[in-house]
Amino acid sequence: MPAITGNDYIGRIDQLQTNVWIDGNLVTGNISEHPAFKGVMKSQAALYDLQHDALVKDSVTYQSPSTGDPVGMSYLQPTTKDDLAQRRAMVQQWAKSNNGMMGRSPDYMNTVLMALASSVGLMKGKENCFPENILAFYEYARENDLSMTHTFIDPQVNRAQFYFEDSDEPIAAKVMERNEEGIIIKGARLLATQGGITDEIMVIAAGGVDEKEHGFAFSIPSNSQGLKFVCRESFVGGDSTFNYPLSSRYEEMDTIVVFDNVLVPWQRVFYYDNIEVANSFVASSSFLPFTLHQVVSRQIVKTEFVLGIVQSIIETINIGEYQHVQEKASEIIVALETMKALVMKSEIEAEIDEWGFMQPNRTTLQIAINIFPRTYPKFTEIIQLLGASGLMSIPTENAFQSSIRKDLDQYLQAKSKNAEDRVKIFRLAWDLTMSSFGTRETLYERFFFGDPIKLSSQLYRSYDKEPYVKRVKDILG
Known part of the structure; x- marks a missing residue:
């Protein structure tokens, strides 16, 4: 089939x-x-x-x-x-x-x-x-x-x-x-x-x-x-x-x-x-470069989605003029573009391995997988900081289908959204960052490819640092 x-x-x-x-x-x-x-x-x-x-x-x-x-x-x-x-x-x-x-x-x-x-x-x-x-x-x-x-x-x-x-x-x-x-x-x-x-x-x-x-x-x-x-x-x-x-x-x-x-x-x-x-x-095979290439490609899409949620919150409650808000959103933008650059770099520097297959650059992808477990928990924190009480003011679907709706429409409206659309955005943000599903997502991404400390150790041990040490030795004579 x-x-x-x-x-x-x-x-x-x-x-x-x-x-x-x-x-x-x-x-x-x-x-x-x-x-x-x-x-x-x-x-x-x-x-x-x-x-x-x-x-x-x-x-x-x-x-x-x-x-x-x-x-x-x-x-x-x-x-x-x-x-x-x-x-x-x-x-x-x-x-x-x-x-x-x-x-x-x-x-x-x-x-x-x-x-x-x-x-x-x-x-x-x-x-x-x-x-x-x-x-x-x-x-x-x-x-x-x-x-x-x-x-x-x-x-x-x-x-x-x-x-x-x-x-x-x-x-x-x-x-x-x-x-x-x-x-x-x-x-x-x-x-x-x-x-x-x-x-x-x-x-x-x-x-x-x-x-x-x-x-x-x-x-x-x-x-x-x-x-x-x-x-x-x-x-x-x-x-x-x-x-x-x-x-x-x-x-x-x-x-x-x-x-x-x-x-x-x-x-x-x-x-x-x-x-x-x-x-x-597993360590000596092409498992690491090929699998990381898939993982980082997916994580880029997830980061795009997180940025979309953050910007939706910003626009909904009209907080985009504040510099601390711009700084928080920019953290996600920087992470997104860094991940994109790294996956592209891994492809540009790809080489044919001993079996005739084109391997993306292993070290570049190791760097990417060291970044995301640290930045993703920060993403959830940013959403919580920007959403604040809005992440608690999230009536259910049934509430909007009940006789209380008139009050909800009045008191939960936002600068650019009616009450129902506002709550939809904040329930989405809540489900990503505060529900049992969302907190599992954070733990999952933190440990997706293993203990972040061990990932750092693997990168440190495998990264070629000698050329930079040599430059120090050269200047010191």
Whole structure:
């Protein structure tokens, strides 16, 4: 099946009947109709429908090298700088559909898989590694337009620098058995965003592996026997797009993934029982530059949306003449243009890697991913400072349909908006910055690509500082 439609996506996920638990209850029936999932699944379906929209389909799909059918552009392995630009355009086309709110839209994991498939040369000839399985799964996912979630990290039991699990029953997922059919996994992993509403889950050891039983990578269907997704509380405030303009549409569930003796067939195993590969493959592959290119492209769209909200507040209550307001809005403008410049710089400085693929500049994108986790929380603070009491004066949709409306129309009007339109803007700002959905968004962006301190350390260690030290030495003689 080539590029799918939204109905294809929803029908496929409903048919899986994946083992999803929320609030102590097993989800039964069509998951696309469940209050916690129906909004985001509808938004995700709209992304797939863009692949068949006559106005944009040529910019979000490309011709499959295997079949000639149209397939998702996020699977494209770039070999030129134009390919990178096409990938960016596709990511941003999709992101504009949800204002950058869906950090785990399918193009993210498609990019991850594409990056791993572009680096399989690193695994060739290594013990218990199956690069051919990655390539086969990449082609299968591309040709069937699969949606995927992923989990990279172990449960947060003990974050000491040195911790060895001594529980009789495994906590962190590990290989319990190897047999003719595959490997048996038992334990848990964190934190699968969109867990339960995708075709597949990819599981990868992303470093810090001390025991071979924890050194594995694979992908399996979300409805695999023994696989469970345990959801946090839903942050969907309700169905009303007036009351909850963001959470009703874009709430991406986060899940704990439980493996209860799950069989991973050999053809789906990428590697296992290999500490060296488990600790090095993701870092040394093209995972970082390709994935960051997708991430930063989406974050640009989200920043544009934040700026739009800020300016809407400014115009609504007529505070644009104040310099401190201009300063706050300018902080967002500076961040936006900096991110745009960095992603463009990464493409301009892109180079062909040893496998023939065009990699965007890694260091430039590392800088971008160090900026956003620090600036996004500042964005939410700016909205709170500018919105102030307006973020509390937000009656619901029902209030405007009641006999109290006359009072609301009189006392909640604004310089440039009637009361209802004013409240819509402030409810949007509230949902982004103060609701449970909004505060989750802030935490999510703060830790999107890992601990910001570790990201800084990685940048410091990898950045070539020696030329600048040499200039100091030269002037000192």
